[in-house]
Amino acid sequence: MADQILSQEEVELLLQTLGKGEEGEKKKPEEPAGVEPLDPNMFERIAAGRISGLELIFERWLGNLKRALAPIVVSISGVYKEGSSIIRFSEFIQKLPVPSAIGIVNIAPLRGSCFLVIDPKLVYSVVSVVFGGTSRPYRIEGKEFTRIELKIIERLLKAMLSELEIAWNTIMEVKVSLAGIEMNPTLLTVSKPREKVILLKFNIELEGSSGLAYLAIPEETIKPYIELMKGIRESEGDSADRMLQALKDVPVKLDAILGYTSITLGEVLELKEGDTLTLKKSVREPIEVRVQDVEKYKAILGQVGNSKAVKIYNYSE
Numbered sequence: 001m002a003d004q005i006l007s008q009e010e011v012e013l014l015l016q017t018l019g020k021g022e023e024g025e026k027k028k029p030e031e032p033a034g035v036e037p038l039d040p041n042m043f044e045r046i047a048a049g050r051i052s053g054l055e056l057i058f059e060r061w062l063g064n065l066k067r068a069l070a071p072i073v074v075s076i077s078g079v080y081k082e083g084s085s086i087i088r089f090s091e092f093i094q095k096l097p098v099p100s101a102i103g104i105v106n107i108a109p110l111r112g113s114c115f116l117v118i119d120p121k122l123v124y125s126v127v128s129v130v131f132g133g134t135s136r137p138y139r140i141e142g143k144e145f146t147r148i149e150l151k152i153i154e155r156l157l158k159a160m161l162s163e164l165e166i167a168w169n170t171i172m173e174v175k176v177s178l179a180g181i182e183m184n185p186t187l188l189t190v191s192k193p194r195e196k197v198i199l200l201k202f203n204i205e206l207e208g209s210s211g212l213a214y215l216a217i218p219e220e221t222i223k224p225y226i227e228l229m230k231g232i233r234e235s236e237g238d239s240a241d242r243m244l245q246a247l248k249d250v251p252v253k254l255d256a257i258l259g260y261t262s263i264t265l266g267e268v269l270e271l272k273e274g275d276t277l278t279l280k281k282s283v284r285e286p287i288e289v290r291v292q293d294v295e296k297y298k299a300i301l302g303q304v305g306n307s308k309a310v311k312i313y314n315y316s317e
Contacts, residue, residue: 051198053171053229054222058084058200058215061167063245065204068163072155075129075207082201082212089195092216099144099183103157107168108175112221115188115197115214116157116164120145122204122211127152135206144183153181164215172228195220256299256310257288286313 058081065079096102101118125135127149145153157178165176182188196219203210222229259279281287289297289310299310 051222051226051229054198054217055084057164057167057171060170061164062202064163064167065160067249068159069156069204072152072159073126073129073206075135077205077207080203080205082203084198084200086196086198086219089192089197089216089218092197092199092214093185093188096185098185100185101145101153101157102182102185102188103153103161104179104182105161106175106177106179107217107221108177110174110221110225112218113179114218114221115216116160117214117216118153118156119211119213121209122206122213123149123153123156125206125209125211126156129206135208150181154178157181160213172225198222252292255290255293256301257290258301259287 062079062081066076069076069079096117097120099120101120101123103116103118105114105116107114123145129135130152161176161178165174168174168176197216198219200215200217202213202215204213259281261277261279263277283301286298287301287310288295289299289312296315297312298314299312302309302311
C-alpha cells in the first residue's frame with residue numbers, strides 16, 4: 001500500500017497538469033485568417049433571365065440605346081449588357097459611389113419606383129465630351145454635381161427612359177417618366193432595405209473610356225406582371241426584325257462619281273497646284289452613285305446651302 005501513495009511532488013505535478021487541461025477546454029479555437037461568416041442571402045440570388053419577357057425588354061432597350069444617346073454623346077461607340085440578377089436593395093445601394101446619378105423612375109401602371117443609375121465617372125466623361133473635351137476617365141472627388149452636370153444627367157436619363165418606354169410597349173403598354181434625381185444612395189427610402197430588386201447592369205462605351213449604368217426594378221413592383229412576363233417568348237419574326245435593325249446600323253461607303261479621265265504617268269508627275277483636269281462627262285449628264293463600289297443609283301449634281309449634293313432619281317439594277 002505504501003508503494004501506491006503519491007509523493008508531494010507528484011501530487012503538485014498532477015494538479016498543475018489538470019489545471020492546464022481545464023484552461024485548454026475554456027480557450028476558444030482561433031478562426032483561420034480570411035474566413036468570413038456565411039451570408040444566407042447569397043442563396044436567394046436567381047437568374048433574372050427566367051423572366052423571359054423582361055429579358056426581351058432589356059435586350060430591345062439596350063439595342064437602341066446607342067442611337068438614342070448619340071445626339072447627346074457623339075463619341076458613344078456602343079452599349080453592352082454586363083448581366084442581370086436579383087439582389088437585396090440594401091446590397092445594391094451599398095455598391096454605389098457618392099455622388100451617383102440616380103434617376104427615380106415611374107413605370108405606370110407598375111406600382112412603386114424603379115431606379116436608373118449612371119456611374120459618376122461616366123457622367124464626368126460625358127460632360128467633358130459635351131463641352132469639347134476628351135472622354136478620358138476623371139477622378140471622382142465626392143463632390144455634388146453642379147447645375148450644368150445635373151442638366152446633362154437629366155438629358156441622358158430622359159433619352160434612356162424614352163427608349164425604355166418604346167421597348168416595354170412591345171410587351172405591355174406603359175408610361176415611363178422621370179420622377180426625380182438623387183445623388184446620395186443612402187437617402188433612398190422608397191424601397192425597403194431587405195426588398196429584392198431585379199438588377200440590369202450594362203456598360204456604355206465612349207471613344208477612350210467607358211462607364212457602368214444600372215436599371216433596378218423592385219420585385220414587388222413587377223410581381224403582379226411576372227406571370228405575363230414569363231409567358232412571353234421571342235418569335236422568329238422578332239429575331240428577324242432585330243437582325244434587320246442591326247444591319248441598318250452597319251456603316252457603308254457611298255461615292256458619287258463626277259466623271260473619269262485618263263492621263264499618263266508623266267502628266268501626273270508634272271501636275272501642280274492650279275492645274276485643271278477635264279472629265280469625259282458633261283455637267284448636265286447624270287452621275288453614278290456607288291455603294292461599296294457597286295453602282296446603285298443615278299443622280300443629278302446640285303447644291304444644298306453651302307454644300308454640294310446629289311439628287312437620286314433612278315435605281316440601277
